[in-house]
Amino acid sequence: MRDEATFHDHDAAAWSPLNSHDWYAARNATTAxxxxLLRAGLEKDFPYLRADLNAFGHGLVELGRVSPVTAxxxxxxxRLALAAGLRRLEESGDGTAEHHAGKD
Structure with missing residues (x-):
């Protein structure tokens, strides 16, 4: 009987986000x-940034509302990051740079 109780110890009511891979993935992505944003000087422009889980336990990163200037x-x-990446591809002689350049 005692073994039976330990088999059913996994109760949905006792679920915690701290036991969830999706929670940690969302938290790590939010941290990154x-x-x-700190390096770009935008840390004050995303006051709602946070890690979250939806009702199904899927990890999400909440960006929240931002001003038009921030957007x-x-x-x-x-745009600058994409352009720098394309330049790097072109400089490395990778033939995919021409393929990506036409997607602007």
Whole structure:
């Protein structure tokens, strides 16, 4: 009888996000994004940034609402990063750079 109780100890009501791989994945991704935003000087522009889980236990990164100016700054950073990546591909002589260049 005692063994039977330990078999059923996994109770959904006792579930914790701390036991979830998805929680840690969301937290690690949030930390990486936070660090990048700090380097870009955007740390105050994403006040709602946080790791979360939905009702199904899937990890999510909540970015929250941002101002139009912040969205434009983020878009420009992404454009610059993509351009730098394409330049690196071209400099390395990788033939995929021409393929990606046509997708702008």
């Amino acid at each position: 994004l936070r660090d990048a 434009e700054r983020l878009a420009e950073l992404l």
